[in-house]
Amino acid sequence: MRIVQKYGGTSVGNPDRIRKTADIVETSLKAGDEITVVVSAMSGETNRLISMAHEMDQAACPRELDALVATGEQVTAALLSIELQRRGIRAYSFNGAQAGFITSGNHSRARICNIESHRLIRHLEKGEVPVVAGFQGVDEDGNITTLGRGGSDTSAVALAIALKADRCDIYTDVDGVYTTDPRIVPDASKIDRISYEEMLEFASLGAKVLQTRSVELAMRFNMPIHLRSSFESVDGTFVVKEDETMERAAITGVTYNRDEAKVTIQGIPDHPGIAANVFGPVADAGINVDVIVQNVSEQGHTDITFTVPRADYASTMALLKESCERMQARNVLGDNTVAKVSIIGVGMRSHAGVAKDMFTVLAKENINIQMITTSEIKVTVVIDEGSVDQAIRSLHATFGLSQSAS
């Protein structure tokens, strides 16, 4: 099989870890697979480089930041190649430009436009192992670009697609995606197979195991991802096309995010354009709004409630107090002790009443639901932060996700 293996920062974080990573590559080659490696910078290295830049200028130009941090992956690629060569494996390092990653020109968050992969394919056909610096490329003028934090996952998936690989293996420091956080529910179980859609929901809900973009890309080109640990050689979680043959429970997992704050503007005179008035200044300040709920209230007035990352709570409240006066709204309320809990599962599509079951469980536990949003494969509630663990445990048990239950 032709496989692209991606190793994250902790998997190449020091010489000993690089040797362990080389063990995995060597084992795969011996099993007859054709391997291309994509590496991240050593853990901590990107931050070290950025802090050097910030010591020169806090507002350092993105073009130069990209040229600077792209060296991190180039260093790891060379070191891993050296270790593989020591074992008699013909490995060669490539930075983004050498590997043919052509990207858009927006520095620090470039998108991959094209991978000119003929050079890597030539090496693969000779039985050699390309070791590619992830996270980076060059724009059409040859300027060095980076894909943004975690972009190495996206590099790996894109390269797997370009090389027509059979699979993209993402090696990291966790051994897969779990039905929920094992620190809260000790018998949470590893999910063997998960659909791209579910993985996207997990990724966007704080399960920081795979970059959202990489999953979107894999989904579009139907590239199987195997998310696994570089610390133990057991199968992890396969991220694959939703498969009708998969027998699915209604729910695949329960996620949460404590990093939430809730803001409510009460009594806004209700006429067209109020949403723009409320969210315009917030967006201009670069604050990411998440769950939004609008109710019609009495006599031509309405209330709008939404959540923001907790770090942006104070500035959001300040912005809204200004808007409030301007819009002649009655009042602004806030709460920075809320959290989000979500249940996720493609099984929801065929299992009716999943949302109702969730609400029933929470009611039984006497947990007050403050906000609700739903998508086709997800139900999210905003609740008091203090009730998160209790909510997760009861949902995890009720939906049959415990290891004992499977």
Next chain:
Amino acid sequence: MRIVQKYGGTSVGNPDRIRKTADIVETSLKAGDEITVVVSAMSGETNRLISMAHEMDQAACPRELDALVATGEQVTAALLSIELQRRGIRAYSFNGAQAGFITSGNHSRARICNIESHRLIRHLEKGEVPVVAGFQGVDEDGNITTLGRGGSDTSAVALAIALKADRCDIYTDVDGVYTTDPRIVPDASKIDRISYEEMLEFASLGAKVLQTRSVELAMRFNMPIHLRSSFESVDGTFVVKEDETMERAAITGVTYNRDEAKVTIQGIPDHPGIAANVFGPVADAGINVDVIVQNVSEQGHTDITFTVPRADYASTMALLKESCERMQARNVLGDNTVAKVSIIGVGMRSHAGVAKDMFTVLAKENINIQMITTSEIKVTVVIDEGSVDQAIRSLHATFGLSQSAS
């Protein structure tokens, strides 16, 4: 004027030094000059990267070592660009590939074949400042190469030639070339102008201020070099074409090298091929032989004496003891407490008797000369290490090199 400025490792060794370097660039721009910058890695960085590689494999492959260490200059180029931009200067970093340095493919000691300078010229024509990573390039297959230690000097001179610059300024931690080592002769004076030929002799004799290759290149294309300090804004030493209008003393400077050992094979049966027999094994062991003297001795036997770096003394002695038996030579003698002292000057060509004057001075000081070699603009003697300071002081005074004398 169009000027290429090259800054060595100590000139960019930390954020504070980078800011000082940016001061110099800014001042030059304000003076109306068109500046292209070439930078080395921060002092210590290349060694740090190499030791990482050696922790993986002492015999790390040169291709990967080059990819690894080339990141050092890329980091400095980005950091200096960030600092220049902070000051409102439109500066852009370029690694070797981006700057168009095409080299031979012999890793870790590549030679520059060509510089595709159109991209940098486009920036210069827009009034912008290219900041180029020195020491590196890519071969015609796009593999990253380095020019060997100190190669940034060569990068700078080659780039100055490609850009048709008026001058190449090499900024370093010394303020020029001195008539001799000021630690030995406190009133040694800075040489204002020195010819390429003399500079080559200084460089090859341990005055480690400029890489020999960079001087050869400058000489070939008649590119003036200004060797100067990045720590104080005074003129340094101009390295220029030998100029007939320069009024020259017989001697420009006195240099020395204590890192020498002397080896003699006595009583070698004298027939064709003995030099090959003696030096073959030494060269095969990668040992650099310097001064060589062969005397005809009595009855068809000859003696050969030569010097090697002191670190290679023991292994050279061992090799020669083997050769000695094979060649039926009488004996091998060695001395690792010798040193070389040279006088250098293009003025020698027109001043007769300079060598004789040197020998007379040393005789007066009661210093025994063990070996002599001469070139058109240099006389070198090998003497006992203990007499070096005395020899230098008397030669420096006799040839009128002291500041008080000029």
